[in-house]
Amino acid sequence: MSKKKESGIVISQREIADGIFDLWINTDISKTAKAGQFVGVYPANGAMLLPRPISICKVDKDNNALRLVYRVAGKGTLEFSFLKKGDRIDVLGPLGNGYPVDKACGKKVILMGGGIGVPPLLEMSRVLKDLDDNKKPSEVSIVMGYRNSQDFLADEFRENGQFYVATDDGSLGVRGTVIDALNKENIEGDVIFACGPMPMLRAIKKYAGEHNMEAYISLEEKMACGVGACLGCVVKTRDVDAHSHVKNARICTDGPVYDARDVEI
Amino acid sequence: MSKKKESGIVISQREIADGIFDLWINTDISKTAKAGQFVGVYPANGAMLLPRPISICKVDKDNNALRLVYRVAGKGTLEFSFLKKGDRIDVLGPLGNGYPVDKACGKKVILMGGGIGVPPLLEMSRVLKDLDDNKKPSEVSIVMGYRNSQDFLADEFRENGQFYVATDDGSLGVRGTVIDALNKENIEGDVIFACGPMPMLRAIKKYAGEHNMEAYISLEEKMACGVGACLGCVVKTRDVDAHSHVKNARICTDGPVYDARDVEI
């Protein structure tokens, strides 16, 4: 699981929804990357020095390629949106722990993503589908939340499990949140793997607690180093963290995926 | 002569000698640009905020194009060297006064350039050649100094006057400086237009003084604004300067071309 910083080469990029870009990069980081991990993408602009954490949306080991799906949120991602085939882009990774795939074994799994938290679950859904039979989940439900009818990646999710959608404006699927969709569609499960905005993750933590489910949630925080050195990206933990010896864990290394019970969010 | 900052478009670029690049840019600045003027070229890298002063090597009004020939000297020019056809590049100009073409009228003119001071004299040689007969110089000698046999732009100079060359290593023409070439080749004239490194300009100032010639020399200094606002780029003057009311003139606006007698270099 060795990390490296590499100059990747853009294979392709296209806008798949308003302000949402789908970027394929040729990089050796793909060799060791796993679902739920992320990479740090460096702007070329010398005034922006910190890597942008972007989740891994798909790994194509055969072609040495990583897929990133990101939203233009500021100056760094705006710069990325201009990348064209053949351009070079510096990438650090793979970073973080990734989803604990073994927790899915034999279980009813629900994958839940919201907004720009949708992409990492695509790789997760593929990994679950391709598991050996003795490691596979018994069932996979996929519940994704979007703002509106721009349900990016939905078609690809459909290939990997039973797909449900929630939209803020009700234009597709259930109007409301992914939790609303769980309720409305009577989706049941033993374990949740999730990524999305903090209110959604808080709701999932609560829901899982109430329904006696396990939930593995991917957290976000402002980062500097991405490798655990700066202590910039911590989350409050229930117990004293083994590394920090205080109730803080580093999202970039101990996370971004946590058992929802372990973190105070 | 209105200045503007514009996003120009690269028409072409090629390396014409080791580390010397020949760049054509499509920009409206060409409409008003004159020989001896310069432009400020902005790096795209947001950590480098100041424009790089680069002389105008050729103006092609028909095609709305400017030609710049520059040496890779640091981070900014290194960035420029990667520009490819179709890329955008911010340019400020035209800046400075330019060569006083009228001083050439009926005179024996010598154009002298050294190193990366060669390029602006190419446009000057073209302008002199294209003047109406009643404004033309009686004779044009062109004396260019290079480090070695990489005599970039030489072929184009040959079309515009009697061409002489001096090289540091003696591989072409006279071994030595452009002044050595004047002496060895018995080149005579009434007025010199020059651009090059400071030691060369000092030698020309001295030579012109001793030989009772006029000399118009293009000076360099570190610049910030390029438009006369910051007072960064001054040269000591013989007399009190009309604008500054001290013995300092702004190279970016009052220059870069000065009557050699007026400046203390």
Added chain:
Amino acid sequence: MNTKVTIAGVEFKNPVMVASGTFGSGQEYGEFADLNKLGAVVTKGVANRPWEGNPTPRVAETSSGMLNAIGLQNPGIDVFVERDIPFLQQYDTKIIVNVCGHSIEEYLDVVERLSDEKIDMMEINVSCPNVKEGGIAFGTRPDALFEITKEIKKKSKQPIIMKLSPNVTDITEMAKAAEAAGADAISLINTLTGMKIDIHRRCFALANKTGGLSGPAIKPVAVRMVYQCANAVKIPIIGMGGIANAEDAIEFMMAGASAVAVGMMNFHNPYATMEVVKGIEDFMQKEKIEDIKDIIGIVK
């Protein structure tokens, strides 16, 4: 939508000014910026007689900023009054004259000369070396700042802005000293003292060895100091330090500045002032802000 701000009784059509020394006397950027659209033009520092300034090189680029050691070259107050003030009076903008000197007497000379001129405010640059105190700037000691402010206030007929140096341990002490001495406003920050070495030539990048650091690089320091001062004094603050666009200007205002000035970023983008003016209006429209004054110091 109201973009007007008032500082010491002077009403500015908008809070956007230029930082002293980065805009000449207005003329040089006339081809890029419409001076009529600026809240105020702040002139290059002027002294009681012409100053030659420092030898070259006077400027050097640094990461997201630049160093300058112009040395306050200026044509002196006589020429300034005859040439630069009349030029600026042609425009529908306020005129703030930046004043420098080597001793209290030299400052007072200029202030007296300006008192009867049609200018709107004076900004006192206390970062100049004080010859009597062995070159220590007036702006780095609260007592010296108090003293010079008090003397200037006695002579000046226009409101006085004291321009603070950031090269101090506690900026609020300086702001309080200026306020206590009667300053009508403060502006900050002037440049941070810096240095650059050319390792290949083994020499300083500036002939003066040290120079003033400005630009986006210093913006976080400037915003912090504006915030601290806004919480320490009641007089209005003009904020500057690396402002490049409307977002930056609004950041300073939210930190507590009543107006802002664009400095070295004029060199990067000669249209910067115009874009800031326009950008503030766009922001107000988008965020439904009726009066720009409503955002001053809103982040607490």
Added chain:
Amino acid sequence: MNTKVTIAGVEFKNPVMVASGTFGSGQEYGEFADLNKLGAVVTKGVANRPWEGNPTPRVAETSSGMLNAIGLQNPGIDVFVERDIPFLQQYDTKIIVNVCGHSIEEYLDVVERLSDEKIDMMEINVSCPNVKEGGIAFGTRPDALFEITKEIKKKSKQPIIMKLSPNVTDITEMAKAAEAAGADAISLINTLTGMKIDIHRRCFALANKTGGLSGPAIKPVAVRMVYQCANAVKIPIIGMGGIANAEDAIEFMMAGASAVAVGMMNFHNPYATMEVVKGIEDFMQKEKIEDIKDIIGIVK
């Protein structure tokens, strides 16, 4: 070619260190940098007991730099001595432990605990808030700095580096105070205090409101301060502030630093330290420099 430098009797294989707090305890960058090739590893600050640090967000990007308000989160000296020192001892590099505290007593606690450990030097971070003095840092008043340095020198068996804060009017006063109190070396600069505001959310970018500015943005301030201190004191200086490559490192050394540290640029380029080590050697070869010590303070 000799790249060795000696500071207070400790010989470093080369002048390249890491800046405290930017390199964890070495382990985190082990996949990128060979610790055996570093002159020294300077650890994250350690206190007498675990510190929780500040709430998040703790970091924010700025132009050519970043702000941090980690709040000196650390596991406390017990864990540090048991886990981090033994880890570093596996490598052929010097160990410098950075020490923090809220009061002289807290600092002394740590210094005493470290005195019998196999570490090479201690670096004292005097930018921590001094609880007894109402949060004023020890590093902003010469008398407080003198006092704490003297006390620490009494207890410590290893040579002491006092790490100076740049947030002062006159850095040479601080350097002189440290020297007078017996410090074996000084390191500078710590971060400049800065602030960033998110104008859309109308809140501070950092939960702590202010944070420390580091990175290439502050390099000119750091080089200036190193130069000033090199001309004010005789004890060796470890220079830092925005070092990204060998050129930057050499710039600090030419200004007077005997060694240098790479800080936030590790985050930009995890191979930065290795490139600096290699780049210094290349520079020496190209410029025919036999001994790296020959360039220390060469620009005057």
